[in-house]
Amino acid sequence: MRSGAQRLAAWLGPLLFLPCLLFPQAGPAAIDPAGMTVEARFAPPAGFAREPAAADSFAAFLRRLPLKAHGESVRLYDGRIKAAAGVYAAVVDLPIGRRDLHQCADAVMRLRAEFLFAQRRFDEIRFRFANGFSAEYSRWRRGGRIAVSGRSARWTAGGEPGDGRRSFWRYLETVFAYAGTASLARELAPASAGVPDPGDIFIQPGHPGHAVIVVDAAVDRASGRRVFLLAQSYMPAQEIQILENPSDPRLSPWYSAAFGDVLVTPEWTFRAADRMRFQEE
Numbered sequence: 001m002r003s004g005a006q007r008l009a010a011w012l013g014p015l016l017f018l019p020c021l022l023f024p025q026a027g028p029a030a031i032d033p034a035g036m037t038v039e040a041r042f043a044p045p046a047g048f049a050r051e052p053a054a055a056d057s058f059a060a061f062l063r064r065l066p067l068k069a070h071g072e073s074v075r076l077y078d079g080r081i082k083a084a085a086g087v088y089a090a091v092v093d094l095p096i097g098r099r100d101l102h103q104c105a106d107a108v109m110r111l112r113a114e115f116l117f118a119q120r121r122f123d124e125i126r127f128r129f130a131n132g133f134s135a136e137y138s139r140w141r142r143g144g145r146i147a148v149s150g151r152s153a154r155w156t157a158g159g160e161p162g163d164g165r166r167s168f169w170r171y172l173e174t175v176f177a178y179a180g181t182a183s184l185a186r187e188l189a190p191a192s193a194g195v196p197d198p199g200d201i202f203i204q205p206g207h208p209g210h211a212v213i214v215v216d217a218a219v220d221r222a223s224g225r226r227v228f229l230l231a232q233s234y235m236p237a238q239e240i241q242i243l244e245n246p247s248d249p250r251l252s253p254w255y256s257a258a259f260g261d262v263l264v265t266p267e268w269t270f271r272a273a274d275r276m277r278f279q280e281e
Contacts, residue, residue: 031089033070038229038242039063041070041090044218045254048227051219058278059198061115062215065231066093067242077102077237087266088241089253092231097169100237101176104211105184107233107240108201110172111213112278113137117168128187129153129178140171148178181209188276195257196228200277202263202270208235210268212243218254226257234267 035041044050053059068091074082075091077100082088094114096102102110109127116125117137125137133153135146145159160167185205191197196214203211216229230243230253245252247264255263263270 036067038065038216041067042229042253045227045251047220048218056119058115062198065215067091068093074239074241082238086244086246089244090242092240094240096237096239097173099173101173102233102237103235104233105181106176108211108213109175109184113172122163127175127179128183130180130183135175137171146174181205181211189279191275191277195226196275200275202274203276204270204274212265227254228257229253230255230265
């Protein structure tokens with residue numbers, strides 16, 4: 001005689017296939033090992049196409065992120081290798097420094113800052129520390145520097161003015177040291193209703209909390225279905241990585257926008273309500 005659980009499973013079995021009939025799965029994703037950017041490495045699933053993005057948009061910037069050679073491993077800040085199994089599909093080719101600072105929220109802030117820096121939109125590069133202090137790159141590039149004592153921070157004079165890469169990185173590491181998921185979440189705006197777009201951030205503030213960022217998206221115009229790619233850094237500080245999709249290996253590294261209320265990533269689980277984005281100027 002079958003147990004109650006077995007009888008329930010037999011009754012529910014046919015219903016488990018109903019979502020697949022109503023919302024058929026996307027075709028398998030294709031990976032081009034020779035591709036050296038996000039958009040060149042990861043073709044959208046069969047039947048999907050990327051939507052146009054303005055050349056100077058954050059979406060286009062994220063799609064053009066440089067990647068390390070296919071099969072390369074993520075490196076931690078101290079040179080150690082992060083295990084790859086089931087976590088990431090590619091490694092973003094951006095240096096992260098030698099301090100344990102470039103973690104999850106830091107990577108999100110870094111990508112936004114790099115985008116604005118590349119466009120010389122220096123006045124828009126600013127982030128708040130956990131204590132509320134506003135770290136403005138425009139003031140930093142004029143020679144200001146930040147002194148931190150306990151829970152207070154203040155601007156001081158004496159730095160060398162300029163917008164060179166070395167000074168810019170020192171600014172970013174200062175932000176990384178005193179900001180995190182909690183302070184970043186306070187600066188973001190809830191994402192508009194709908195599906196994830198490039199630049200959207202899934203974030204759960206806390207200690208430690210976690211954040212991942214949508215770096216690409218594609219749509220099946222016949223059905224309206226959408227898929228997206230996610231990137232993250234993690235703890236300890238490590239290179240940015242394009243995430244695998246643990247819930248759908250056939251679609252991976254793409255994620256279906258119809259994930260429901262719970263988004264499962266390799267190292268964190270988010271809710272749909274955790275999706276936010278940077279407030280545009």
